[in-house]
Amino acid sequence: METTFALLARFGSPFIPLEKISEEFLGLKPKTAESQAKACTLPFPTLKLRNSERSPTMVKIEDLAAHIDKKYAESQKLWHSVQIR
Numbered sequence: 387m388e389t390t391f392a393l394l395a396r397f398g399s400p401f402i403p404l405e406k407i408s409e410e411f412l413g414l415k416p417k418t419a420e421s422q423a424k425a426c427t428l429p430f431p432t433l434k435l436r437n438s439e440r441s442p443t444m445v446k447i448e449d450l451a452a453h454i455d456k457k458y459a460e461s462q463k464l465w466h467s468v469q470i471r
Contacts, residue, residue, distance in 0.1 A: 389451040404432055404443040429453050
């Protein structure tokens with residue numbers, strides 16, 4: 387839940403345009419992220435609020451936060467597995 391609140395504080399909206407998060411959180415150029423959104427191959431769902439090609443593709447903050455938390459849990463598990471005890 388902390389990740390969700392941090393993202394909400396940063397972006398100020400429960401939905402974020404995909405182009406605003408693609409490079410920082412996905413490591414993808416906006417065009418590539420848009421193509422993957424159309425193909426439903428991103429690690430979270432996206433939506434358009436209007437039925438228009440010009441309408442921005444949006445990501446729900448909770449979905450992005452869940453993706454970030456999942457990646458963190460995976461990296462934490464890996465880190466713990468290589469620690470010498």
